[in-house]
Amino acid sequence: MKVDPVRSRTMRAVKSKNTSPELVVRKLIHAMGYRFRLHRKDLPGSPDLVFPGRKLALFVNGCFWHGHGCLRGARIPKSNTEYWIKKIERNRVRDKETLIALQKLGWRVHVIWECEIKDRDRLKENIQALMD
Known part of the structure; x- marks a missing residue:
């Protein structure tokens, strides 16, 4: 397989934590008065935000x-399609396994999708509902 240096540089720049959507959510939740822990490595999947008292x-x-x-999310790249389909499917399987593992430990789990961040008022309402 031929390695594209531009694509390699781009992929190296993709972060797994402290992403722009994550920072937006953290700022919003903090402004709402809630405090949290970040990326708890002792929990399955190292959740982005953890509310220990709420087991959330x-x-x-x-x-x-x-x-x-x-x-x-439904978009599939035109190049290297087979790789991307497999990669995203592996991510989905891992996400499901993480969800089950956390629930078995007694945690409530919620996913905030990148596309949901656009409607801040609705996002705020959803977060408030989780906290009540």
């Missing part, structure tokens, strides 16, 4: 990377 784990997922059903 939040993941902020990118629609493309985790195969969300929205337009961005």
Whole structure:
């Protein structure tokens, strides 16, 4: 397989934590007065935000990377299609395994999708509902 240096550089720049959507969610939740822990490595999947007192784990997922059903998530790259289909499917399987493992430990789990961040008022309402 031929390695494209531009694509390699682009992929290296993709972050798994402290992403832009995650920072938006963290800022919003903090402004709402809630405090949380970040990326708890002792929990399955290292949730992006953890509320220990509420036994709540939040993941902020990118629609493309985790195969969300929205337009961005349903998009399949035109090049190296087979690789991307397999990669996204592996991510989805891992996400499901993480969810089950956390639930077995007694945690409530919620995923905030990248596309949901656009409607801040609705996002705020959903977060408030999780906290009540």
